[in-house]
Ligand SMILES: NC(=O)c1ccc[n+]([C@@H]2O[C@H](COP(=O)([O-])OP(=O)(O)OC[C@H]3O[C@@H](n4cnc5c(N)ncnc54)[C@H](O)[C@@H]3O)[C@@H](O)[C@H]2O)c1
C-alpha cells in the first residue's frame with residue numbers, strides 16, 4: 001500500500017472502497033479515480049470506480065446488517081460508537097494531515113475539523129439512549145396508547161468536500177445511534193478521509209455492513225442509492241443544484257430525505273457596534289476554509305454611519321491574511337479546483353463592471369493555480385452576481401444600509417435561507433432583525449454557532465430537515481403508534497378503565 005508521506009499510521013491511507021466489512025477494488029473496466037492535492041496539484045492516490053452492482057452489494061450488506069445492529073441494543077451500540085470516537089481522537093494528527101492533503105485547508109483548521117467531527121460521534125452515542133416515545137392519554141375506552149421510536153433502516157449519506165469528515169460524522173453518528181446502518185458516498189475530491197474513518201470503524205469493531213463507503217461516478221452511485229427501495233433515508237449535504245436532482249430521484253421510492261444545501265449568509269452590522277470589532281468578526285465569518293463554507297458571511301450589510309471605517313479595518317486585516325499550502329503557517333489554503341478560482345474572478349469582474357469598488361485581490365501574489373488572493377467588493381448591489389450566487393470563495397461583498405426595512409428586504413432577497421449573522425447592541429432592534437430574517441439559523445454577536453447539540457439546517461432552497469441535536473436523531477427514526485387493548489372477552493380492570501394511557 002503506497003504511503004502518504006508523514007502519516008504516523010500509514011494503514012489509515014486506504015485506496016479501496018469498504019463494503020460489508022471488506023476492502024474492495026472496482027470490478028468494472030473503468031479506471032480508478034485520481035485524488036489530487038489542491039495546493040500542489042500532485043496526485044495523492046486513487047480510489048475505485050465501483051460498478052453499479054458493487055453499489056447494490058453495499059446496499060444489500062447494509063440491509064442485512066440492519067437487523068444485527070438493531071439487535072445489539074443501545075448499550076452495546078453506545079459502547080461501539082464511543083470506541084470509534086476515541087479512535088478518531090487518538091488518530092487526530094493523521095486524520096488532520098489527510099484533510100489538509102486532499103482538501104487543502106490549513107492544518108490547524110483541519111485539526112479543528114477532527115475535533116468537531118468527533119464531537120458528533122460522542123454526542124450521538126449518548127443521545128441514542130434518549131430516543132424516547134411517549135404515552136398518549138387514551139380516548140379509546142380500555143386501551144393504552146403510545147408511541148415507540150424505531151430506526152428507519154438503511155440510510156444513504158452523500159457528502160461534500162469542504163468539511164469532508166464532519167459532514168459524514170454529523171450524519172453517520174446520528175443514523176448509527178438511532179439504529180440505522182449506512183452507505184456513505186463521499187465527494188470524489190476527498191474520499192481518503194472517509195476511508196480512514198471506515199478503517200477506524202473496523203478497528204472499533206462495528207459489525208460488517210454497518211458502515212460502508214462507496215466511491216465512483218457520482219451520478220451513477222447516487223442514482224443507485226436514490227432509486228433502491230431498501231434505502232429508506234437519504235441525507236445529502238452539497239449544492240442546491242445537486243440536492244434538487246436527488247430529491248426528484250428519491251420520489252419514486254418515497255424516501256425520507258434530509259438536505260443540507262447552499263447558503264448565502266447575510267452578516268448585519270448595526271450602527272451601535274464598534275466597526276473594528278465587527279470587521280474582525282466578519283473576517284472570521286467570511287474566510288474560514290477560504291470562504292468555502294456554507295455558513296460564510298457572503299453579503300455584509302453595514303449601517304451607513306460606520307460603513308467607511310468598517311471597510312478600512314476589514315481591508316487592513318484582510319491584506320494580512322497569509323495564503324499558502326495548508327502545511328505552512330497560513331490562514332487560507334487553496335480553493336478546491338481551478339474552476340473555483342475562475343468563478344471568483346468572474347464574480348469580481350462582474351461586480352466591478354457594475355460599479356463595485358475592489359480592494360485586495362492582487363492575484364500576482366497567488367502561490368499556485370488553485371489559489372485566490374482575498375478580495376473585498378464594496379458598494380455591492382442586488383444586481384451583481386456576487387450578491388445572488390453562493391460565492392464559495394474568498395470574495396467578500398459589502399453594502400451600506402440606511403434602515404431596517406430595506407435591510408431586511410435585501411438580506412432576504414435570495415433563494416437561500418441557511419444562516420444569518422447580526423452584530424448589534426440594541427436588543428429591541430436585534431430582536432426585530434432575528435424575527436424578520438428568513439433563515440434557519442441566526443447568530444447574534446457570535447461567529448461560532450454550530451456544534452452537536454444544535455439543530456443545523458436551512459429554510460427555502462437551503463434544504464429540508466435538521467442535522468445535529470435531537471432533531472438530527474429524529475431524521476433517522478420512525479414513530480410507531482401502538483394501541484393496546486385487552487383481548488376480547490377480558491373483563492376490564494378498574495386500573496384499565498382509569499388508565500392515563502401508559503403502555
Ligand atoms: N448546509 C450545509 O450543512 C452544507 C455543508 C457543507 C456544504 N454545503 C454545500 O455544499 C456545496 C459545496 O459542496 P460540493 O461542491 O461538494 O457540492 P456538490 O453538490 O457538487 O457535491 C456534493 C456531493 O454530491 C455528489 N454529486 C455531485 N454531482 C452529482 C450528481 N450530478 N448526481 C449525484 N451526486 C452528485 C458529489 O460527488 C458529492 O459527494 C455548497 O453549495 C455548500 O453550501 C452545505
Ligand SMILES: N[C@@H](CC=O)C(=O)O
Pocket residue numbers: 162163292293294295450456
Ligand atoms: N461550517 C459548516 C459546514 C458548511 O459548509 C458546519 O459547521 O456544519
